[in-house]
Amino acid sequence: MNNQQSTELLFELSKPGRRCHRLPACDVPETRPVSDLLPANHLAATSPSLPEVAEIDLIRHFNNLSTRNMCIDTNFYPLGSCTMKYNPKRHERWATSPGFANLHPLQEDDTCQGMLELLYEMQQYLCEISGLHAVSLQPAAGAQGELTALFVAAAYFRDIGQNQRKRVLIPDSAHGTNPASAALAGFEAIKIKSDTQGLVDLEDLKKHLDDRLAVFMITNPNTLGLFERQIQTITDLIHAYGGLVYLDGANMNAILGITRPGDFGADMQHYNVHKTFTGPHGGGGPGSGPITVRQHLAPYLPTPIVVREGDRYRLDYNRPKSIGRVRSFFGNVGILFRGYCYIRTLGPDGLKAVSENAVLNANYLLARLKHAYEIPHGDRCMHEFVASARLLRREKKISAMEICKRLLDFGYHAPTVYFPLVVPEALMIEPTETESKETLDAFADTLLKIREEPAEFLQKAPHTLSISRPDEVKAAKEPILRWKPAVG
């Protein structure tokens, strides 16, 4: 990796007349000019001003750019709540086999029985793992999964004549997508306080229980990495008031085969297949966010769903109470496919071992750090924990941001910072199970070293990457969102 290589944009490399891809000559008779086939008022006078480069320009450009990324294949990536575990190479090979990669989404069920069988089995596995009864593989990401679940909830309440249920209760430690999704599904988002231990404040929750209650959204383990000990009490309360419990499945990596959301009272949940079942995160997508629901909510799920009839599989579109669709075609099949491969590779013992080792790794890291970093919510956690730089900031002027930027110098991706919002100067650390004790030790040693470094030095970090800290204020104040040719 050479950090000094040029960062010219594609457009700056462009030279008229250069080409990469070439097309064959037209093999059908060109009896008429284009202007006879398309009316003049529809034709563009010129082609789009795309860059013109040769193949080697293109390859060098993007390959050189790639070296400016940290990624799981080169760096430890303890990004809390994102479950950045190893992405097995076998999945990539299988996913690109033509028998899967070259299936058209609208080809007939008869011609893709292997695909449908795989998706059907994936439906079964996701139900079993969540302890719920029905599933939609359609949502394209976790955020879309939770939105879909809220659409399902809205349709359900409409159907049973309880339209007054317009309130969605959300703990203050929740992901920002929760309130955003609630609003998009026509609900009013109400914040529920956390208690001093970082769990749901039951007294505050009780204040909001009445016949306006629609859904209680809970992440469990929560974003502090803590399991809600009173989850059964909470879900019983919600049910007693006629509400539904939604489990944000972002943190499923902690509880695979240990406990199931359906068994502790959740009525709906989404999965982040890309997290829990290791779809590569692709620089920010694609993900896949299937949802599982209890039987009484099944009629409202999006269409289609894979059903089995004897030894045949087909897509079932005939679901009159369905909310409809949240996207075109079946879903993010490529990610579901990788998740399927992962579940088949691990099996029941393996999935349980995943959670056991994820929790072990997180607790070990916590134990290594707790004397040097403030851990506001106790010295045990599930698959992740949140440290706080509040005291460091007060005493040494070292903020969470400084720590995270300095970590980059040592070849570690930074933890999630400044989230959850309930912890000041938060550093949210999730090691995952695919890291070794040696890696965790080296990372812990680095964090211990960083806190001893001078604040002025840390404030200038990173020191070794291709750029120093970018001016984000300038970026937002006068946004430059695209390249434009120089004038004149």
Next chain:
Amino acid sequence: MAYLLNTADDQREMLARIGVQSIEELFAPIPASIRLNRLLDIPPALTEIELSARIQELAGRNQSTSEAVCFLGGGAYDHFIPAVVDAIVSRSEYYTAYTPYQAEASQGSLQAFYEYQTLICQLTDMEVSNASLYEGGSAVAEAALMALNIREGRREILVAESVHPEYRQVLATYMANLGVTIVTLPTPDGFLDPDTVTKAISDRTVGVIVQHPNFFGFLEEPEAVTQIAQKHGALSIISFDPISMGLLKRPGQYGADIAVAEGQCLGTPLGYGGPYLGIMACREEYVRKIPGRLVGETTDRNGKRCWVLTLQTREQHIRREKATSNICTNQGLFALRAAVYLTALGPQGLRETAELCLRKAHYAADQLTQLPGVRLQYQRPFFKEFTLSLPVNVEVLLVRLREQGYFAGLPVGRWYGPQLSQALTLAVTEKRTKAEIDGLAKAVEHQLAQAMPVMR
């Protein structure tokens, strides 16, 4: 156990450091009453060799578009993908990274997304592009949400019936709880007549949604519709075909407010429907209302040009329930595919690809409409996709043609009802050869000859 590293010794040492006797103790916060006291009921673990065999077995039960001759379209197209696209996206520096929150450690993805945004602006002549959405259907719904946000107070959306039926379903699902009225404008002649818009539009209308070319493959009149929409203070939302930009006027050229598209055609394999790429571009004035990630140029402390995620105050993690959208990712890897694809083609390659699609589609239509009883369903110009009216029930015909190795098209009556039960929509990409098209025409001719006496 696959992918796990901790040895028994490691585990012992780690537990000792934590100060517990067993891993089980770490799960103490989970009450016994809700513990799963059995193994999950899923199949036992398979090694790479075993699972490889299972995957091959399943793949063998699929007939892919590489084994059949594919004339299927409807939003997903069998375009050629140059090898450079796969070469780039298979670099794990791209595919195993996540959202570029740490700009200093993510300049590769950030610059690529900035280039993607620029390429989409060049492709469409629009002023701003986001870093992508999920896919074409939800992109339409997000455009509607954006319009509702821009024209606060207006609660009615007009959508042409010729827009992809699944996109319209997504739109309906997204709008169902927001007190928004969706008015579907009929398209009896295979396109949305601008007069129909004039009659339907009012000062309650927030936006007019048109797909051009439409679900049947025929051209719309997006320029006229845009003018009518804007005259009434509504937004013009155009769902376009990226490949058609090699020939057709671009949304920015006829003044569209929001342009969206399914970007699968730009270098993404068919993959049974996803992951795909949602393209969204808009006018500069709406930049603070556009959903999704945006990458912006800035400088670092040494004045060096660099890129960051920007305008994040629009987004859910800051705005929470007041966010413009709940979206918190883009389709990074597929935006990268599109960026590499568009660059590999360049202006000349895109133009040639579009022209090949156009010519081959017209050749196919000419060959097929020479058969007895076969005609174009609508007398409208078309690009790479067109709808035929056949003298037979299309569903039966398709089964026969499939047996001969043709995915011959979409029976659009499935979405539009019995009045189109004899309609078939075919897509013809640059990959289809004259021989394949002639072969299809011959096979259809043969089937019609067999079926016609029965029909009479």
